[in-house]
Amino acid sequence: MNAHLEQLAPRPLWRHFRTLCNTPRPSGHEAALVAHLEAWADGLGLPHDRDAFGNLRIRKPASPGHEKAPGVILQGHLDMVAQANADHPHDFTRDPIATHVVDGWLHARNTTLGADNGMGVAAALAILEDDTLVHGPLEALFTLEEESSMGGALNLAEDWLEGEMLLNLDSEDRGQVYIGCAGGADVVVEAQLPTSAVGEDETLVRLALTGLTGGHSGLDIDKGRGNANRLLVRALRRLEDVDARLVDYQGGTLRNALPREAFATLALPAEEVEAARTRLAALEQELRDELAGVDDDLRLTLEPGVAADGTAALSREASRLLVNALHVAPCGVERMSTAVPGVVETSNNLGVVSLADGRFHLCALVRSLRDSARADIADRFRALFELIGARTRVENAYPGWTPSPESPLLARFCALHRERLGVDPAIKVIHAGLECGILGAKYPALEMISFGPLIRGAHSPDERVEIDSVAEFWDMLRALVEDLADPKA
Incomplete structure (x- = not known):
């Protein structure tokens, strides 16, 4: 199902998003997706493990010569909000998400789309399998039950993650980067x-x-x-x-x-x-x-x-x-x-x-x-x-995520944004519960930013993602991972 997604660019990201659409994953029902991702990682020879709550980590060693670069964590949540129109029967624990394109936007048919946070998860997976990318040590952290309770982040194992910088891929505005969020x-x-x-x-x-x-x-x-x-x-x-x-x-x-x-x-x-x-x-x-x-x-x-x-x-x-x-x-x-x-x-x-x-x-x-x-x-x-x-x-x-506007990670992202897109990104604080606040409390030394493609109507059957913005998001993510591979940049 959703074969048309693999014709969109960038193809690696959309191929993974197709898998996410075809694999039911409402909060509390992520087990089948976790098993699929573990098998996928095994096929690529990528080490993976879970903490006691079930959060999944997949690692990739640094490119040769970049072993001393700061470790980068790509982070997103596997679950999605389960909302359907009242006249549309849909079992989110069994039925795939049916998608279609309208005027440059990807929609679902009468349900939530799961671009929140499927776009971020798909991008992280595409980064892990990209053998042309020069990068430092990578970890992809996929948390559970974010939409229902923040349970994955709240129960995340301490002294488990190794990276020094975390890229949260759960934002929903093009041309913006988030450095703080509300608690709840x-x-x-x-x-x-x-x-x-x-x-x-x-x-x-x-x-x-x-x-x-x-x-x-x-x-x-x-x-x-x-x-x-x-x-x-x-x-x-x-x-x-x-x-x-x-x-x-x-x-x-x-x-x-x-x-x-x-x-x-x-x-x-x-x-x-x-x-x-x-x-x-x-x-x-x-x-x-x-x-x-x-x-x-x-x-x-x-x-x-x-x-x-x-x-x-x-x-x-x-x-x-x-x-x-x-x-x-x-x-x-x-x-x-x-x-x-x-x-x-x-x-x-x-x-x-x-x-x-x-x-x-x-x-x-x-x-x-x-x-x-x-x-x-x-x-x-x-x-x-x-x-x-x-x-x-x-x-x-x-907890909320306290902004750190002097962060070197933020400065590098902004410089790349200017270089590649010709404008400065808008630096924002979001009135939503990004997992960064919780992760920062558990790992206070982490530098963090959050960015993503343009998503509208999240948590409702009107949810949609702008296709062009996905390509822009992917380009920025690849560029940032490569830039961070040089510790002296």
């Missing part, structure tokens, strides 16, 4: 809320908010896009005085993707259904007006629900308190940075919300350039949801 943490809220049977005088309805663009919960958090959980809660607030009670709720699928859809089943008096429909139609128009030009396909619909024996709904008081808590929970951009103009300092994404049989679960992803601000958002969640008897915990916290 998952805030998980859970509760068992009181329920009672749906009464004979109540009827079930199904409320759906669909059609949002979605996107990356860090890179796109400041784009003004709708969050399906936040917007569906507004709809539930609009129905409070018609005595609607929550039966179930499901919004979002990943804490690091802006939720595009959310659904709720409600029990309400039969005579209030038309009033509810009228109110929701008015709200749909309000939301369309608010999000015009950003989320023009938003839809808010109310359909008959399906009743089952013993169906229960939250008590009216529990339903009211839960909806109110969700309505005021932190969501979106909290503060812009004063130290790095134009960059979000602190944000939160209400990524996954669910309710079934009275069991409530929420997973939000807080990001910040400041660990203290990240901790404060988590504490606000705890204080808020304690009011409804919920338990809050913080998981998978990871």
